[in-house]
Amino acid sequence: MTIFPSLFFDPFLKASLPLLATATETDTESSALIIAGVLLSLVVIYFASKLGGEICARIDLPPVLGELVGGVVIGVSVLHLLVFPEGGASASDSLLIQFLLKTSDLTPEAAQSVFATQSEVISVLSELGVIILLFEIGLESDLKELIRVGPQAAVVAVVGVVAPFATGTAGLIYFFHVPTIPSIFAGAALTATSIGITAKVLAEIDRLSSKEGQIIIGAAVLDDILGIVVLAVVASLVKTGEIEVFNVIILIVSAGAFLIGSILIGRLFSPLFVRLVNEMKTRGQLLLAGLIFAFILSYIAQVIQLEAILGSFTAGLVLAETEKRTELEEQIIPVADIFVPIFFVCVGAKTDLSVLNPAIPSNREGLIIAAFLIVVAILGKVITGFTVLGQPQLNKLAIGVGMIPRGEVGLVFAGVGSASGALSASTDAAIIMMVILTTFVAPPLLRVVFKEPKVALEEQSN
Amino acid sequence: MTIFPSLFFDPFLKASLPLLATATETDTESSALIIAGVLLSLVVIYFASKLGGEICARIDLPPVLGELVGGVVIGVSVLHLLVFPEGGASASDSLLIQFLLKTSDLTPEAAQSVFATQSEVISVLSELGVIILLFEIGLESDLKELIRVGPQAAVVAVVGVVAPFATGTAGLIYFFHVPTIPSIFAGAALTATSIGITAKVLAEIDRLSSKEGQIIIGAAVLDDILGIVVLAVVASLVKTGEIEVFNVIILIVSAGAFLIGSILIGRLFSPLFVRLVNEMKTRGQLLLAGLIFAFILSYIAQVIQLEAILGSFTAGLVLAETEKRTELEEQIIPVADIFVPIFFVCVGAKTDLSVLNPAIPSNREGLIIAAFLIVVAILGKVITGFTVLGQPQLNKLAIGVGMIPRGEVGLVFAGVGSASGALSASTDAAIIMMVILTTFVAPPLLRVVFKEPKVALEEQSN
Numbered sequence A, B: 001m002t003i004f005p006s007l008f009f010d011p012f013l014k015a016s017l018p019l020l021a022t023a024t025e026t027d028t029e030s031s032a033l034i035i036a037g038v039l040l041s042l043v044v045i046y047f048a049s050k051l052g053g054e055i056c057a058r059i060d061l062p063p064v065l066g067e068l069v070g071g072v073v074i075g076v077s078v079l080h081l082l083v084f085p086e087g088g089a090s091a092s093d094s095l096l097i098q099f100l101l102k103t104s105d106l107t108p109e110a111a112q113s114v115f116a117t118q119s120e121v122i123s124v125l126s127e128l129g130v131i132i133l134l135f136e137i138g139l140e141s142d143l144k145e146l147i148r149v150g151p152q153a154a155v156v157a158v159v160g161v162v163a164p165f166a167t168g169t170a171g172l173i174y175f176f177h178v179p180t181i182p183s184i185f186a187g188a189a190l191t192a193t194s195i196g197i198t199a200k201v202l203a204e205i206d207r208l209s210s211k212e213g214q215i216i217i218g219a220a221v222l223d224d225i226l227g228i229v230v231l232a233v234v235a236s237l238v239k240t241g242e243i244e245v246f247n248v249i250i251l252i253v254s255a256g257a258f259l260i261g262s263i264l265i266g267r268l269f270s271p272l273f274v275r276l277v278n279e280m281k282t283r284g285q286l287l288l289a290g291l292i293f294a295f296i297l298s299y300i301a302q303v304i305q306l307e308a309i310l311g312s313f314t315a316g317l318v319l320a321e322t323e324k325r326t327e328l329e330e331q332i333i334p335v336a337d338i339f340v341p342i343f344f345v346c347v348g349a350k351t352d353l354s355v356l357n358p359a360i361p362s363n364r365e366g367l368i369i370a371a372f373l374i375v376v377a378i379l380g381k382v383i384t385g386f387t388v389l390g391q392p393q394l395n396k397l398a399i400g401v402g403m404i405p406r407g408e409v410g411l412v413f414a415g416v417g418s419a420s421g422a423l424s425a426s427t428d429a430a431i432i433m434m435v436i437l438t439t440f441v442a443p444p445l446l447r448v449v450f451k452e453p454k455v456a457l458e459e460q461s462n
Helices: A010-058 A063-074 A095-103 A108-140 A143-174 A180-189 A195-204 A211-240 A245-279 A285-303 A308-320 A325-350 A361-387 A396-402 A407-420 A425-449 A453-461 B010-058 B063-074 B095-103 B108-140 B143-174 B180-189 B195-204 B211-240 B245-279 B285-303 B308-320 B325-350 B361-387 B396-402 B407-420 B425-449 B453-461
Strands: none
Touching: A010 A063, A010 A095, A010 A108, A010 A325, A010 B108, A010 B285, A010 B308, A063 A325, A063 A425, A095 A108, A108 A285, A108 A308, A108 A325, A108 B010, A108 B108, A143 A180, A143 A211, A143 A361, A180 A211, A180 A407, A180 A425, A195 A211, A211 A396, A211 A407, A245 A285, A245 A308, A285 A308, A285 A325, A285 B010, A285 B325, A308 A325, A308 B010, A325 A407, A325 B285, A325 B325, A361 A396, A361 A425, A396 A425, A407 A425, B010 B063, B010 B095, B010 B108, B010 B325, B063 B325, B063 B425, B095 B108, B108 B285, B108 B308, B108 B325, B143 B180, B143 B211, B143 B361, B180 B211, B180 B361, B180 B407, B180 B425, B195 B211, B211 B396, B211 B407, B245 B285, B245 B308, B285 B308, B285 B325, B308 B325, B325 B407, B361 B396, B361 B425, B396 B425, B407 B425
16 A cells, blocks of 8 residues: 555654654653643732732732732742742642642652742743833833933932932941841842832822922832842842952943943834834734843843843833834733733742741841831931922922832842842841831821822812 | 840851852852843744744735744754754754853853753743633634534534544555554644634635635634644543543543533633622733633643643633623733744744755655645645535635635644654654645635635626
């Protein structure tokens, strides 16, 4: 029945198939189980993020806090569903892998490698999450608006970065004898105001367009940039392991050069970007072109010893100035919705809150450090409002209070610091405590320092 | 200067930091480079997919073809930018890793582990891509419409699955002496019509709402489901390594039970889903709730030895029946836009077209198999139109031609088959050749067999 017998090599085919099957069976088996493990992790992560977010939204707290706390609950501190090898966990510590063992044909021997690969994949997804988050923050920022709001916002931003950074770092080194690098890291984590949380809270109390609101937003945008430069500098310091003035200068110059250079080159390139995207006919052209740009800048930032997030943030800033901004913002929302929660939940899951248990004497340092950081974090921002001189009608306390929430960017510091191994567990947990508390405390405080908007409106109309 | 000396443990802190730094320095270093590698891979993948897609869109071919060809160009066949360890490549074969070595501080020693992890991450992203693609196809499908189009579509679908499957499998076994399992796989790859490509081509020539168009779409939807069941059955057969009638029955029953069971349970559950999503207040609630549902079904499908894609497709079908369909479809588009190209480009990149080089005698079998598959693929679908009896005014040739393109689903077969190790390189390449050719040939053929729409309209109005 064979038509062209000389052309076909049955023995080869027949022999090669079982061989192929044997060689790749374990691979295929474990790659199918890696997918199963990743799917299960994502289900748990999304569930925790939504449950936490919804609970927070109902008790009038920022949903992002709920995602973090949701991560804490499923992570190493409580349920052990999502644990990571770098925290010292093995496959047998992961409830998720135990569930996989029970529900699939995963063998205990293969469990460790599935655990390792699945954790690596989730970690990369969480890194992509923060890269995409900063791209979105960049898109929502506005260089021109920033320039308009002018010197007041700049003073508020700079004081709000320098004061808590200097006080926090110096305090940790001199009062608490924390080594220099973790002190700088913790100080740096005190700098950046969360533009997302601040803007959301201002919108909720109807004060986004007030003069105070404008200054807060402008300063928060500037703060974001300053904070990212500080993060990049600090993270690079951690990488080199010591503080060399030459290195710091190089890093500040390269961070500045990268930021300014990318923005200038990006502005030259953005008309070409818009023309190219308009020419393209296939689905997703704008989103993929935007992500290609963001990922290239992230790659460059990463390999020149800065952080990938600085690249994606800059890409967002550049593209925010094009006519494609609104369209791109709309398209990035669902992408951010599925990637960003992975980051926050993983930060929470990796946080070992057991170091804050005051019953164990050695843990008390974490709590004391947290208390110190919280005081510095709040006072260091509250004073910023009073740096705006000569405008007596301005609610200066409100400006300072508006700068209190640290939110995403503070967590980025905690995440990067903990991933880099620079932060001890207690300092890391203290930073997260500080972020949680400042974010918790800001929304109710803002309502106190601003008059109730309805009352204000009634007073105006009377 | 120490305030509470007894509470702080400087020696611990000072000693633990360098320890931590040493233990995690390589990890941090390589994890930063894994991110860099993944970012670079994504840039290359997105660039290839858009370049290929745009070229195809300009010469009037489906963009998905361009993504596949783009993958072939950057993959193991041509540029070696994106290669995978399961294809036998090592870090030194990957141009991308070589680029990383040149642009970053990656050491040649660490290169192999960065290459392995980065490839694993891209493979998982590509798997998530096909899971999300099938979720989207499920959302775009419509059980009720299918029932309306009725028996004609069903006959066309069933004949269009059985005829090429039986002819293809039998032909490969008896004429070409290919072993049974790869023959069944290749036969199965001949079954599923690409609903996306067919619908798009029909829309382009303005025939989507014609009676022929309705039957084609209905049959293509059914075909999609049949094809996925066939894929699940075949992939499971590959996993167990042999054909056992009992296994086949178990699998068909479990595939059927899973599909019908999920749809029935899903329908009961979907009002709760809609109520829950309406109750939720945080960003991304619908998308994440939908993905949680899709990933749970994917996980179940995966662990009961079916394929994850069957789960996400079913989840899409169920959610397509809720009032949230349109909103969810809109939100899934950007997500699919960033995930799905990774799948198609990776399928292309993993395809070693060198096995089709006719200069090497042993390669000729791949070409001959491809020629055979192409003939069966076209004839097996063209005859389906003529199974619609008693409607002489119907353009039966057009119905059959409309069923020719295999597109995504055919590539899913090739991808799953090649990943599972069941397909020899030549059979795998032959299937891809068949998919490429049927997809290439359908759009121009459809224009020939349908009269020009303008002429038809003029005849009507005369």
